Amino acid sequence: MEKDFEKIFQDKIDQEIKIEPRDWMPEKYRQTLIRQISQHAHSEIVGMLPEGNWITRAPNLRRKAILLAKVQDEAGHGLYLYSAAETLGISRDEMYEQLHSGKAKYSSIFNYPTLTWADIGAIGWLVDGAAIMNQVPLCRTSFGPYARAMVRICKEESFHQRQGFEILLTLSKGTEAQKRMAQDAIDRWWWPSIMMFGPTDDESPNTLQSMQWKIKRFTNDELRQKFIDVCAEQIKVLGLVIPDKDLKWNESTGHYDFGKINWDEFWQVVQGNGPCNKQRLETRKKAWEEGAWVREAANAYAEKRKQRQTVTAA
């Protein structure tokens, strides 16, 4: 019986029919999606922290308004994704609990610090650029609510990357010190950004199943290569350099070759030893705990309003 269900399920996937919350699905599919979508949601939420760091110090009002709008978007994206995960039977509080206890992960990129204003540019161009590369194919992922959330997110995301590139472009046309600041930010964010696509395909045991279920449409290495190819061209507009001496156009493959990625660093950060892991999680937990009175007050107010309405009705 279970086997029949699995066959029907896979047939639907193969025919590009979306899976909706009330359809039968293998338990492993449900669990994989809960893990992936909640991790994605957590990344949006924690991702507000490194950028939020610069809101009060943005160089002018225009930049400040833009950065505020961007961070606000990230919060919204987190909420779309949490709701998509909730359709799979996990509650919002359970997901928060998993984030705060360290059981659930978020994208390691947010465990790096934002040291200068140019980092806000580099995050927009590289971090959001990598995220977009990853997210565009997710608009066609097999689970309906996730795909629909991604469509909204991708639409909103495109200004994020452009504002980042604009920051870097402005700095690259500025003084020597401004140019150096832009280059320094790219030097620090480049490698962590290309690690965002995750381990290489032969080190990524879940990829095969996720591809078969069409949760993923491209492998980590395919997306990483695409991203590198695009950035290697875009950097020319900035007149700056990508910090990889092995980055070179390869006529025979039609792609850029690139240098060795420091996977030790990647795993160190995943395991909690990045520069800001502790700080990010503590900030997040503090926000949750210190917001408790707001949640309680809202509930108390709703209760009071309900009673008032009952009295008026009677």
Added chain:
Amino acid sequence: MSNTEWSLWEVFIRSKQGLDHKHVGSLHAADAQMAIENARDVYTRRMEGVSIWVVESKNIHASNPTEAGALYDPANDKAYRHPTFYHLPDELKHM
């Protein structure tokens, strides 16, 4: 007047797997089960749907149209939320 009028239900239809449920109209029914069956007969006679949601109309809370001006005002002056706000060189591709 009798107080046995069936309650009003709002009907939402998903036309195809992968698309949102869309509001299509309303109908009267004595309970949720009947509302779904009636919705099938009223709104999906030509295979318009693969899934039906019904919600009792009294459970829908709506914003007030007369307050629309003030409600949406915060979005009016934020052109920078749109990608076209940023002028970047034409030679920049894939962004």
